[in-house]
Amino acid sequence: MKSVNLKQLAQELSLSVSTVSRALNDRYDISQATKDRVRALANQLDYEPNPYASSLRQNKSKTIGVIIPEVANHFFSLAINGIEEVARSNGYHVLIYLTHEEYQREVSMVRLLASGRVDGVLVSVANNADSDFSHLDLLGERNIPVVFFDRVCEGVAAPKVTTDDYDSGYRATRHLLDQGSRVIAHLTIAESLSISQRRMQGYLAALAASGIAFDPELLLRSQNDKVQDVKAIQDLLAQRPDIDGIFATVESMAMSSYEACRNLGRDIPADVKIISFSNLEIAALLAPALTTITQPAYNIGREAARILFQSIIKNRPLSVAQSQELKSELVIRASTASRSAPG
Amino acid sequence: MKSVNLKQLAQELSLSVSTVSRALNDRYDISQATKDRVRALANQLDYEPNPYASSLRQNKSKTIGVIIPEVANHFFSLAINGIEEVARSNGYHVLIYLTHEEYQREVSMVRLLASGRVDGVLVSVANNADSDFSHLDLLGERNIPVVFFDRVCEGVAAPKVTTDDYDSGYRATRHLLDQGSRVIAHLTIAESLSISQRRMQGYLAALAASGIAFDPELLLRSQNDKVQDVKAIQDLLAQRPDIDGIFATVESMAMSSYEACRNLGRDIPADVKIISFSNLEIAALLAPALTTITQPAYNIGREAARILFQSIIKNRPLSVAQSQELKSELVIRASTASRSAPG
DNA sequence: CAATTTTCCGAAAACGTTTCCGTAACTAAT
DNA sequence: ATTAGTTACGGAAACGTTTTCGGAAAATTG
Structure with missing residues (x-):
């Protein structure tokens, strides 16, 4: 069974596609009666909007990318916990990329993300990174906000969440x-x-x-x-x-x-x-x-994600001044x- | 600077959009000379195809979803390691979802993934799950392959990777x-x-x-x-x-x-x-x-991912018979x- | 040289959504 | 009764790709 789409909903309801779309998005110019009718059918048929069509049209992916050296490490897994929590509460999805401390992987992963796949990126850089961080500049050029955490990259003009x-x-x-x-x-x-x-x-x-x-x-x-x-x-x-x-x-x-x-x-x-x-x-x-x-690994992840979402949601560029330094114990x-x- | 798209490449090269697309995808009906010209400019301008347009058109997301209870746990983080390795080598992206052992989160996450956001799902179920696994059936109905690992769900007809x-x-x-x-x-x-x-x-x-x-x-x-x-x-x-x-x-x-x-x-x-x-x-x-x-946590993740990709790449339905049991030590x-x- | 095939490319449709614009019907004001 | 304004909806364009179809030019064949 293929999943339902807007056209099928519209046909079933004898409405236009645009009306159904606006009803589901709770727009002001659709009557309450129509909204109710549309939502009832949408629920009944388990309608879920195609995320790729939405993303393409809105130029918003509702997704962030996380690039870290590894995950089998308590610091990073706790940080991911914090990141996922913030992302989820904002209705966002989290893509995970592991560099395994390899610079080349980091470069190709960043390039991949620069294509608009994500609305923002959180990075903790690989330890054998070159001094060449130009791949990270690419994100800036594409207006994709970046926040560094823990293993930050001093040369790049982006907020950094670190410890003392x-x-x-x-x-x-x-x-x-x-x-x-x-x-x-x-x-x-x-x-x-x-x-x-x-x-x-x-x-x-x-x-x-x-x-x-x-x-x-x-x-x-x-x-x-x-x-x-x-x-x-x-x-x-x-x-x-x-x-x-x-x-x-x-x-x-x-x-x-x-x-x-x-x-x-x-x-x-x-x-x-x-x-x-x-x-x-x-x-x-x-x-x-x-x-x-x-x-404070969990908090580091959470704060980094929060800073990132400030930019994503308000669509404001990030500045280095938003950096935070948390205290270790x-x-x-x-x-x-x-x-x-x-x- | 906005990222380049096919149209701009085409204009610059005095070619049509379709030719450029086929050149980049290395199709047979484009001359080598044209392919070279196109690729040169694409590289020069850091062109990356818009993943959402591709996914929409091809009905392929190049992404898998992983639903696990938590990540701050060595078993799961090692499993993710194995999963990410297989996904990356296949050119796939990995979306991570943490249920924090909450059944309701698991349900809503599965529903989200059933919308075509991913080409396949790997699941380790939450421990306070109901006996109601109907949310997982939704993936089957939508023809999205699922593989369970470790915390499997016996009632669902999908391959399972477990230990003895x-x-x-x-x-x-x-x-x-x-x-x-x-x-x-x-x-x-x-x-x-x-x-x-x-x-x-x-x-x-x-x-x-x-x-x-x-x-x-x-x-x-x-x-x-x-x-x-x-x-x-x-x-x-x-x-x-x-x-x-x-x-x-x-x-x-x-x-x-x-x-x-x-x-x-x-x-x-x-x-x-x-x-x-x-x-x-x-x-x-x-x-x-x-x-x-x-x-063997890493191998569990790797095998689960391999089974999943067998289905995704060959576009064949999965069967319970593909289940594997690995040995613990x-x-x-x-x-x-x-x-x-x-x- | 005519006929046929091959090579290479362009036009346009399609994916499913959002959104701009237009408009019919209705209400309210003059 | 005409105008102006509001409400509620439909039509169609747009996002950036991929892909189907078709066709002109070039190459090959008889």
Whole structure:
């Protein structure tokens, strides 16, 4: 059974197509009696307007696109939750695109979306992105509003929803120092990302404030591969047995650190204290419980979507000034305890 | 700058719209010279065809819909990963809908998708779904192919991708019994779900095989609320101090059990052994490491999507016979150790 | 060279909706 | 009774593609 369309409704009701359309859209120039008649039949026949015809005519897709590196990651899945919630309440649909951290995919996905498929885009950029963000400019040229969240792109004139990454990096490092760590490894993802840079700047500032010189050997960058990361961390810990603290700017590196420490027989927190950016809600159940900087992931997604919809609905261009910075929370647990404590 | 359309390309090239269209679609009746000319200009002007005009004309949306209870759950996010991978490689787009386990949302989402917005749908049903699945029949009536995965809907004639839930339930229970548990609580979600039923049947069969009578008091159903669940589990453990094993058919109940045990001072696994269905890749890092039944979540998503695309691309109706059952894996860790062992 | 086929392209219809414009019937005002 | 204004609806264009049909020019054949 094919779905019903306006013409069939019109014929059945002995009305014109335009009248039926306006009745269903509750226009002022259709009598109440006709509206009732039309709606009754529409309900009875399970009429749903063809979204593509509507979109074509109105030049509105009622759809937003979300481009993220991955979804199997608590931060992003919580953010999607927030995004979907806002979209749904506005009657919008959500298209999901996963870059898997590959720059080329991001480029082709953005190009795809620039064709009018979506009314707006939310982006968290891939970590091995080039410094070339011209693909994102294409959206601007096409007047498609964009909002960045978390992994933002500084060079593009669009609102950004981020967290207080510099402060968080500072506080995390400060906390390790307070707990007695002196040689603190910094595990991160691509340095090209502004969030990485800020977290690192916080780290550097906290070290400097304690009069500790920065040691480039203590920097380690994720390879986007679990096995390689564990290996690299083990190598680092073996090469530098004086390391007594680890600051991971990304959850996966903390998990890899746990494995590395276990493989090497290093006790957390007695030998090495670990703190990490993380949105794992079960961080408390780890052995030992992980001290985290927890980002308000759901709110980040929600706020980014809200900003986007302000533009979409009021049809106003977005400005960088609408950017928001939310606060992350430092949750202290056993992995940074100053003396061995129960997990 | 508005995006270019066929008419503008045609004008610029002194060709007709239809020629340009066929040139871009590489039709046989356009000369190579013309094709080259057209493509050159199209590339130069960043032409992307309007997807809604195409979809309207071709009655093909190049889009699939995915309806799932939630995304902040490793099983579903891994499944989405598999789904997105298959969709992308087929040039398709993915619309995501989250029911948040609410039946009414599921109904309205399905109705929305029945309007031709998507060429196919992948569904994992909400756990508090009624026994009324007529909304899903609507898709069949509209000739929109549907594939269920994991949380399937037995009453609907569509392919289903599941795991060996009965076997897994049996093996999980058997494992607890082997490790010495005798009073095994069964924590589950909605009994109306067939996967819950099968896991429970496996549980019952394993008990029967060991000559242990089934005790209905040991059944506990999730309230879809973390705090309530923890409370309920504590109450159960307090009321039945003889409980020495917990079989959670869903990850969240295992996490709640960990909290409950910690709150009550029950040692895992000495006092209570715990096994759970779970896709947490860090189960090994928990305190104690959690013994799990791990589902091949990525493959489930991938296979479901593959089956769906078989139908979409060849335009053939789907049959229940295309259903697949994948195997889950029992990963034994410390939470079910027969004597206290390091986590 | 005439007849036929092949090559290449244009005109126009179609997809289902929204919206602009026109108008008939009716009401109200002069 | 004529005009002006309102109400309620129909006709048709428009959105940007794809596709069917047809046809002129070029190439091939006898």
